[in-house]
Amino acid sequence: MVINNFQEIISHCKEYGFIFPSSEIYDGLSAVYDYGQTGAQLKKNLRDHWWKSMTQLHENIVGIDAAIFMHPTVWKASGHVDNFSDPMIDHKDSKKRYRVDHLIEAFAEELKAAGKDTEATAILDEMEQLLGREDFAGLKKMIEDKKIKCSISKTCNWTDVRQFNLMFSTEMGSVAEASDIVYLRPETAQGIFVNFLNVQKTGRMKIPFGIAQTGKAFRNEIVARQFIFRMREFEQMEMQFFVRPGTQKQWYEYWKAERKKWHEALGIPTDRLRYHDHVKLAHYADAAVDIEFEFPFGWKELEGIHSRTDFDLKQHQEYSKKKMQYFDSENDENGKPFGNYIPYVVETSVGLDRLFLSVLSFSYAEEKWTKEDGSEDSRVVMRFPAGIAPIKLAILPLLKKDGLPEIAREIMNDCKGHFQCFYEEKDAIGKRYRRMDALGTPFCITIDHQTKEDNTVTIRYRDNMRQERIAANEIKNLILSKIS
Ligand code: ATP
Secondary structure, three states, X not given: OOOOOHHHHHHHHHHOOOEEEOOHHHOOOOOOEEXXXXXXXXXXXXXXXXXXXXXXXXXXXXXXXXXOEOOHHHHHHOOHHHHOEEEEEEEOOOOOEEEHHHHHHXXXXXXXXXXXXXXXXXXXXXXXXXHHOOOHHHHHHHXXXXXXXXXXXOOOOEOOOEEEEXXXXXXXXXXXXXXXXXXXXXXXXXXXXXXXXXXXXXXXXXXXXXXXXXXXXXXXXXXXXXXXXXXXXXXXXXXEEEEOOOOHHHHHHHHHHHHHHHHHHHOOOHHHEEEEEOOOOOOOOOEEEEEEEEEXXXXXXXXXXXXXXOHHXXXXXXXXXXXXXXXXXXXXXXXOEEEEEOOEEEEEEEEHHHHHHHHHHHHEEEEEEEOOOOOEEEEEEEOOOHHHOOOOEEEEEOOOOXXXXXXXXXXXXXXXXXXXXXXXXXXXXXXXXXXXXXXXXXXEEEEOHHHHHXXXXXXXXXXXXXXXXXXXXXXXXXHHHHHO
């Protein structure tokens, strides 16, 4: 059972420059966050790692960077204008709006906490069924029958269940007309679909192949909560894999396994990852699974793997009147070319911010121990895998004099072109180590008087706090070998 240290993690993010509330001096903007100097680097490292493993390490996957604004018909074709909504319910007294599934899930959690596990599971099962059938009257009846209360008013005075579209819209051009309405993309995937033939033809791609993309997406989440878990502006890392019709199941299984392995290789503990198969499939999917992570507040979706069939390309073909076909010159088992077809698509879609939160969650540790002299000591340490840590190496001259800063600067100059370094000469060395622990810096080196005599430095390892002397000219290669 993972301990709920969520509030501590949020405070830590603020204190050490990982994440700030957006426009904080104006009291923030709900469910919008800014990444600070440490967080932006960590986020970039995660994005780069995903990008490299998707594109550089897969010869048949290329990356693009499509615009956030797209022709409004894209969202009609994709089904988002008509279908991208969540059932919600308002409370008549408190005027608070709830997402129906969140309201019921919170109620089930309360039952579990009271030891009523069987009842909680039955309620969740029934909810899934009702959502699957879009039976809104049934959902309302369930909320009333179970006497599920508003968290503010503590009463059951509910409106009917209604659908609420999650897309943000704005106008393009100076004069507002209905035809000028554009949407802030709610997913990056459509930028890939509309460029499918551009990329296939100019890149001479052969099926199966993938197109990857990272970028901002926007959703007017009804109940945005849990810090960066559910934001109104967030970043996705998506890859659409185009396959021959009939092979989608096999590729779906392949990417399902592959993506879980990727998270494990990143350093996410295996026992904090699991699959959750969808009962209610999105309008475009013939199979879908979530890779869930055990966040401090429970198991939640980190990444979705969706077999999207040929839905999107077919829709774009219909709405744009442009052919979305691929010509497959390879032969089938009867020796005949596969010929023209609209490919099927398997999608992997992970939220960068959620990945960031999962990395924070498994890395954050509060540690206490007894020192040799019997006194107590403690630290907060971010145990980031070295390869993604925002700062790889801290360079710390023991004193601000006697030529030590000059040696430290030389080392800094030698290393900073290769990985992120941090130079610090203020404060006692113990205090500097603690600060580096809190920032998750895996290696610190200290330059002292002995360095002047034998050109060795003390290297200190974050994870076990062990220290040893190494030759100054070995530092760069040592760190490079540890972070590769
Ligand atoms: P949820 O059920 O949690 O709302 P979803 O099923 O709508 O998520 P997808 O449409 O599959 O999510 O989006 C793919 C990924 O994008 C998700 O796995 C998640 O990591 C991320 N994501 C989606 N919505 C948000 C959000 N509001 N804030 C942060 N990340 C998000």
